[in-house]
Amino acid sequence: MNVKLAENYGFCFGVKRAIKIAEDNVGASTYGPLIHNGKEINRLKEDFKVSLVEDISTFKKGDKAVIRTHGIPKDKLSSLHKKNIDVIDATCPYVTKPQQICEEMSKEGYDIVIFGDVNHPEIKGVMSYAQKGATVVESVEELKDKFFYDKIAVVAQTTRKVDEFMKVCNYLMRSHKEVRVFNTICNATFDNQDAVKILAKESDVMVVIGGKNSSNTKELHSISKDNCNDSYLVEGPDDLIASWFDDKKECGVSAGASTPDWIIKQVIQQIKELSA
Amino acid sequence: MNVKLAENYGFCFGVKRAIKIAEDNVGASTYGPLIHNGKEINRLKEDFKVSLVEDISTFKKGDKAVIRTHGIPKDKLSSLHKKNIDVIDATCPYVTKPQQICEEMSKEGYDIVIFGDVNHPEIKGVMSYAQKGATVVESVEELKDKFFYDKIAVVAQTTRKVDEFMKVCNYLMRSHKEVRVFNTICNATFDNQDAVKILAKESDVMVVIGGKNSSNTKELHSISKDNCNDSYLVEGPDDLIASWFDDKKECGVSAGASTPDWIIKQVIQQIKELSA
Numbered sequence: 001m002n003v004k005l006a007e008n009y010g011f012c013f014g015v016k017r018a019i020k021i022a023e024d025n026v027g028a029s030t031y032g033p034l035i036h037n038g039k040e041i042n043r044l045k046e047d048f049k050v051s052l053v054e055d056i057s058t059f060k061k062g063d064k065a066v067i068r069t070h071g072i073p074k075d076k077l078s079s080l081h082k083k084n085i086d087v088i089d090a091t092c093p094y095v096t097k098p099q100q101i102c103e104e105m106s107k108e109g110y111d112i113v114i115f116g117d118v119n120h121p122e123i124k125g126v127m128s129y130a131q132k133g134a135t136v137v138e139s140v141e142e143l144k145d146k147f148f149y150d151k152i153a154v155v156a157q158t159t160r161k162v163d164e165f166m167k168v169c170n171y172l173m174r175s176h177k178e179v180r181v182f183n184t185i186c187n188a189t190f191d192n193q194d195a196v197k198i199l200a201k202e203s204d205v206m207v208v209i210g211g212k213n214s215s216n217t218k219e220l221h222s223i224s225k226d227n228c229n230d231s232y233l234v235e236g237p238d239d240l241i242a243s244w245f246d247d248k249k250e251c252g253v254s255a256g257a258s259t260p261d262w263i264i265k266q267v268i269q270q271i272k273e274l275s276a
Numbered sequence: 277m278n279v280k281l282a283e284n285y286g287f288c289f290g291v292k293r294a295i296k297i298a299e300d301n302v303g304a305s306t307y308g309p310l311i312h313n314g315k316e317i318n319r320l321k322e323d324f325k326v327s328l329v330e331d332i333s334t335f336k337k338g339d340k341a342v343i344r345t346h347g348i349p350k351d352k353l354s355s356l357h358k359k360n361i362d363v364i365d366a367t368c369p370y371v372t373k374p375q376q377i378c379e380e381m382s383k384e385g386y387d388i389v390i391f392g393d394v395n396h397p398e399i400k401g402v403m404s405y406a407q408k409g410a411t412v413v414e415s416v417e418e419l420k421d422k423f424f425y426d427k428i429a430v431v432a433q434t435t436r437k438v439d440e441f442m443k444v445c446n447y448l449m450r451s452h453k454e455v456r457v458f459n460t461i462c463n464a465t466f467d468n469q470d471a472v473k474i475l476a477k478e479s480d481v482m483v484v485i486g487g488k489n490s491s492n493t494k495e496l497h498s499i500s501k502d503n504c505n506d507s508y509l510v511e512g513p514d515d516l517i518a519s520w521f522d523d524k525k526e527c528g529v530s531a532g533a534s535t536p537d538w539i540i541k542q543v544i545q546q547i548k549e550l551s552a
Contacts, residue, residue, distance in 0.1 A: 166446050173445060173457050174438055181445075181455045 001275040003251045003268055004203070006195035010264060012188035012257035014092025018069040019260075021090040022050045028064035028088060029053040031080070032121060035069050035258035036214035039236060043260075059085045069258075071095045071125035095122055098155040098184040102129040105153035110180065113137065113148070115168045116157025120215055123157055139164070140171045150177040158186040159216035159257075161193070161223075188257055189216055196220050196254040200227035203252035205244055208233050209267050210256025217256030224254065236263055237270035245275035277551040279527045279544055280479070282471040286540060288464035288533035290368025294345040295536075297366040298326045304340035304364060305329040307356070308397060311345050311534035312490035315512060319536075335361045345534075347371045347401035371398055374431040374460040378405040381429035386456065389413065389424070391444045392433025396491055399433055415440070416447045426453040434462040435492035435533075437469070437499075464533055465492055472496050472530040476503035479528035481520055484509050485543050486532025493532030500530065512539055513546035521551035 015035050022034055022044050029051045033041055044050040050066065056076055059065050064086045067077070071091040080087050091099075102112050112134035116123040127134040137143050152172055156165045162185050173179045200206050206224045210217025212235060224231035230248070234240055245251065251271055255264050291311050298310055298320050305327045309317055320326040326342065332352060335341050340362045343353070347367040356363050367375075378388050388410035392399040403410040413419050428448055432441045438461050449455045476482050482500045486493025488511060500507035506524070510516055521527065527547055531540050 162450055166449060169449060169457075170442050170446065173442060173459055175459075177459060179457045179459070181449050181457060183449055183451075183453060183455070
């Protein structure tokens with residue numbers, strides 16, 4: 001069986017940057033998982049003594065706290081600073097951007113609409129910067145019972161599908177005087193999404209590698225599934241099942257933005273062995 | 277034959293306001309046609325001595341110049357003020373708004389995109405307020421060879437179809453960081469458009485009344501035609517042709533935003549006579 005990698009896949013700029021920051025800060029702790037990939041987090045712990053802290057009260061004066069790529073809520077950040085924790089910000093700059101937009105636009109009196117998942121850490125962080133709160137929606141339907149004044153600013157979770165974001169913006173644009181659309185969807189996300197779509201169309205089976213709690217990986221898997229019915233999401237080689245590859249000729253592989261190359265290599269190796 | 281008027285039709289707020297201003301200024305001249313309806317302009321001349329001036333140099337110090345509902349370019353307005361003409365502004369407030377937006381947004385460094393007809397007086401006026409010029413397009417296709425920086429402000433000609441405006445905005449939103457969408461399409465236009473669509477669907481023949489150079493009337497006629505093949509645009513009763521009504525049962529009537537009621541009444545009367 002032929003195994004082919006997507007034209008664009010895996011680690012994005014923000015994740016590469018965050019891992020570098022973590023590696024440069026041996027002995028630090030990340031507040032929440034640095035990226036949505038448990039295996040890479042384990043590697044950082046084993047090789048660089050960068051541990052994972054979930055409870056903010058655990059940090060003591062002088063500790064080094066690495067802020068995860070997804071960012072954290074504004075009050076948590078203030079609280080770290082107040083406790084004189086040494087804060088090292090590994091928030092992806094593409095996430096810092098919508099945080100700043102929410103802060104500035106709410107200061108200027110705009111109602112804030114965020115297209116994304118209210119339970120995702122990135123959005124919990126972004127929405128905390130809206131001074132009078134933000135409306136977070138995952139679809140146009142959720143907007144229908146909401147009221148907004150005439151000036152609205154809209155941002156998107158970095159990993160969202162642009163077509164869905166457009167629908168939300170269009171709904172608002174029809175009936176409001178000014179809608180300020182900040183397309184905060186990340187290019188890396190676009191590139192990986194475009195590439196998985198092309199590859200899925202020409203593949204008999206698709207394997208998408210990434211954390212099962214990774215939003216962008218799930219998005220990639222969903223696009224893959226839309227274009228190749230036999231599309232599977234795996235976290236590593238152990239999740240692969242031999243029967244997936246029975247009678248298949250072309251296997252496409254892609255990986256989420258927080259999936260390291262070493263896992264991708266292991267998975268491809270295992271696919272080859274299972275289908276041999 | 278039944279003749280039925282659309283739920284919403286005819287004079288909009290801006291036109292009513294401009295006619296009132298003209299009637300209140302007996303002996304004044306309008307710079308360019310006050311509204312796009314020759315018959316109403318003749319009435320203003322006959323009943324209120326409000327004449328039509330096409331050449332700006334004709335105005336002399338102390339003359340009263342009424343600014344047309346569509347507005348005029350910024351330099352022409354300055355030129356009238358410099359010559360100490362008594363300027364009476366009948367620009368529709370819904371047109372003043374995009375003029376102000378173009379001025380403010382270009383000052384703030386936004387690239388300006390206008391969705392509309394570059395040859396329409398309203399747009400000639402609106403675009404003149406963009407300090408470094410504006411890109412005027414009538415479709416997404418016209419945007420494809422254009423370059424913009426990351427911040428774009430978009431306005432629309434007041435009489436445009438909102439769906440077409442959305443397409444232009446969506447095209448820009450996909451690939452630019454910030455698109456500030458000002459929905460400057462007029463509600464009266466929406467209301468008349470929605471109503472003509474409903475009426476056209478249930479009619480055998482449609483008559484849309486308005487000036488043949490009136491943008492919103494042409495738009496109404498186009499929507500009507502999309503929903504009822506036998507849709508005709510007339511300026512007054514003399515344009516009606518008896519054969520249009522042969523074997524028809526339901527005739528729908530609508531009128532553009534600059535069509536006065538007295539013409540609508542004449543047309544309906546004539547339709548009834550022709551189809552009797």
